[in-house]
Amino acid sequence: LGVDIVVRGECEEVVEQLARRDDWSAVPSTAYLRDARVVSNGGVHASSFVDHPPLEWPADWIAAHSHHHHRFDDNQVGFGAEVEASRGCPYNCSFCAKIDFRDAYRRRNHEAVVAEIDRLIAQGVGYIYFIDEIFLPQKALLEALVDRNVKFGVQTRIDLWKPELLELLGAAGCVSIEAGLESLTVEGRAMLAKRCRLGTEELAALLVDARRHVPFVQANLIGVVEDDPALVERWRTHLIDHGVWANEPVPLYPYPSSPSYRELWGEPDDLAWERAHDHYLASFQKFSDIQEKRPRPLAELEATCCGH
Ligand code: SF4
Structure with missing residues (x-):
């Protein structure tokens, strides 16, 4: 480069x-x-993060960013921005690319996050996407957002929310939830090391409850051999009938920094991405219900750029 x-x-x-x-x-x-x-x-660096000061973005950068990430409801007003309220995740799902420096969960100083959001709002931002690996329930932050004129989207685990907090999440202005459910069976979730305490019925009920307060709720599904296709289809239909978007299960991608990769090939080397990508292409014929095209091999893509 x-x-x-x-x-x-x-x-x-x-x-x-x-x-x-x-x-x-x-x-x-x-x-x-x-x-x-x-x-x-030396090795990879994990930031202290908790004490990072509010970020300040130049007005022309903000004005160039009208897109509202992962937002599908109407009334999209103002610019879009990203904020990071926490970093890292204490779980170790087998497919998740976060080994080495995103393991420790760190929550940023509340005042700094709110000051950053206030500055964005003053610059004309109407929507924030929280880029936290896992947006855990933070009552103080949600309560602060209730009084502010801004909408936001999150990625989270639905099993960590209680009904009253989902209501507060909606009241705070959340309009988009992407929840990694991954598998619709206890066995499938165990195979993905999801460490989820709830049963499928309870998870589905929480998603449907979230949808009462938030206009777009998505349950992410990954294809797992443990899952019976008929059962998956029944739960998907149930969720979709209740206004929750649940994708057809997508293939698992063995990211080099995920436990799945290490289990298959050990520590990543210089060809780790090529290996993971080839494995993914060789293992699946269909990739997603919203993606018609087949991804190209990495070597083919690399050959078209950077003077390779
Ligand atoms: S998939 Fe989500 S819950 Fe699982 S380790 Fe990654 S960030 Fe954490």
């Missing part, structure tokens, strides 16, 4: 070091090329 240096892991404190130092050769959690060989300084 022609870059001078690569940050390994979460970047904030490392970028701060790069900004302070003239000599980058010993900045921890970086890698660079010297005489065509990779020099790596």
